[in-house]
Amino acid sequence: MVRQWLAIAKAEYLVLSASMRPHRRAYLGILTSLAFIWAVIGAPILIGGVISAIIPMATLQPLLQMVFPGLMRTVALFLWIVLLLFPLSYALQEIKVGQWEIFLSNNVRTRSILAGTFFGKIPLFGLIVIFLAPLLITPLVLAFEVNLIGQILIYGVITLMSLGTIWLSNFITSVIQARLGESSRGNDIAKALAMVVAIVVIIPMYGLMFFLPTMSEMMGMNAFLILPSTWFADTMSWFAVAFNGVGLTGSQIIGFGSILQLDMLTSTVLMGGFVLVTIGLALGMTDRVFTIEAGVRTEVVTTVGKENFILRGVRRLNSGPFGSLMVTNFKDFMRKAQNLSKIFYGVVLAIIMPVIITSMDIGDYQLSDMFLTIIAMMALVGAMPFAGAGFLESKDQLWIIQGAPSGASKFVKSRIVTQAVICIALIAIPSLVMSFLIRMTATELLAIVGIGYMAIFGGMLVSTGITAGNPNYEDTKSPAHQTNVMASVMIAEFSIIGVIFVDLLASLALNINVFGIVEDFFGPGNMMIGMSFIGVLVQWTIGGILVWKGIRKLSSPDN
């Protein structure tokens, strides 16, 4: 008899590896071989070499031994969050409850569904872990000269942590999907959640980049002992200490014990207990999770109310068809949870920047020094919410729009004007936060708001143009969507930053000082503002061309 979980795992694996479908076995074989070569040979040589090149290992070893327990907790927390939230974010981009109906109608046990979907994910996420784990483990192994048994045990803990976390993530995903149901409303909320989850991953990532020392100190605090990732990290640290090759003395080991707080047995029991409880909990609740419910569509019927003052204002300003298009565009965009979460994402990205600037102790810096970077960040903030999804829901919708005379052109133009209004929120909130965090003169604030808005608007133009030229509809898992997002963000940012390269090339090749010319034109001390302004003009030109090409592409009949 065919094992049901195996059949589901195979299907799940085939879906996850669909992008390498033509040569799946060959690709997977190559990737697995590369991963193991990297883990066993490449990473130890590379990381050891890099560390030795910076500071001799003999000098570094005592330092590494001292900071590692705390650092390990930080990195384990990051890995745990990535493993927990990345599969969750990925799975939420497409609600697949419809498949459960097929499983359940074929008398598949609910535990088989959970086990099958879990094992199907293992090859892909397992590979990611094999690539990432050596980065975490190698410095630890080098610092304590851990012997082979110790290394095997540490890799065992990493494996247990990864499997346990993916299992938990798979279970949480199933619960959320069952709750939301397969409907356009459920899909919208799921996509919004996927974006929020991405923010939760991004913030610790920024934290690790900029506040690593502070955070590792924080991780040493007792409060963090309640985090499951700490139990895994501490068990690994204990194994490194227990199987060390540096000849730690009894008093040194007691010293480690006082830093880690929990002894090896307690950490191991907590770690193992956590994994067993999550497995037991998930298996015990499968019958309640995998149920076909009415779903969000039938549970909630939303009736629209009267238009707010902004929409009434738009109608008053333009009472013709273009005003009507703008009003419906506003409603369509702002009612989608996924669009709101993208706006939120953009605002968070913009706010992180000044928070980092003020948190970093970089002395008495001038805002003008950071101006170009801030403006480039604003371009990203403008590009992100409007790239890829949220433009057209389906090809059928495009047929309807194309069915009207010059329909696609009217649609894109009205969309741009609507989005330009939405962009006001994207500049207003970060500017307000920045004015509190950074001391700014009125002129500087005006320049941030003015050129910042221009950069956000330009980023939006670039995204709209690219998405119109290559609509990916609501499929956020498609290569077209990834291309649209990446291309939008890259073009929006690099068209502004590109002015620096122009200066570099001009001074090297032609001996022309572009920065000097700009400073002469914009006045002393305003060189960065001038460069930003020129960058934004370049960005607008590229954005305008992309929109023009996008409209042409969207308007022309299919071949």
Add this chain to the structure above:
Amino acid sequence: MARNGTVIRTEDLNKNFGSVQAVRNLNLEVSSGSRFGFLGPNGAGKTTTVRILSGLLKQTSGNAAVCGFDVSTQRDAIKAATGLLPESPGLYSKLSAVEFLEFIGALNGKSGEVLNRRIDSLLGMLGLEGRQDDLLESYSSGMKQKVLVASTLLHEPKLVFLDEPTSRLDPSASVLVKDLILALAEETETSFFICTHQTSFAEDVCDVIGILNAGELVVHGAPNDIIDSMKVDDLEDAYLKVVGGQVDRKALLAWR
């Protein structure tokens, strides 16, 4: 519109998708004011033909004129004169029926009180007045289809392309659409080009039928003429005789 009494005229129209020939040498004439039924199995080329005729898809070769306008060079004029009900609903899930119809009206250059009155009358006619302010995401597929029918008729087109108009509708809603087509055809001289699988619907509604098989128009004429000439009882039998599809019970159960 029929500058020459015909709303659609095609000459050797062909459409290839790579090696697949979706439409093959289609020569067709549809008279003004008629209700033309386009029958054929899945993949016969019906939707492709509709998309070419409504200016959404380029033909590989051949010519076609719709409402007197050339499909290669006067697409916007065709779009202004025609309405299209696509095969599957492409509605905005976060708009209500009224808001969606306002959007379609605006795309067609209409706004204000005249448009609002038209929207109210269409929604009332289709029995959606009680749910008109609910978001479309909560509509059943039949209700969505009704909204699409309303959007197709919103700008009072001279020629309406309906691609499978009743495939998602329950019997009473199908009857409603049928009556709507007949009433509009009689009262306003609107012409209809209807793609459908439902032979009974076509027999009741259409005055001319074309049967398309593997991209080729194989039968063309009035329903009764087709039935008489093929010596069958009804249009369904005629259709099955042309495209095949009679079930061989022995082969069907051969796997057992």
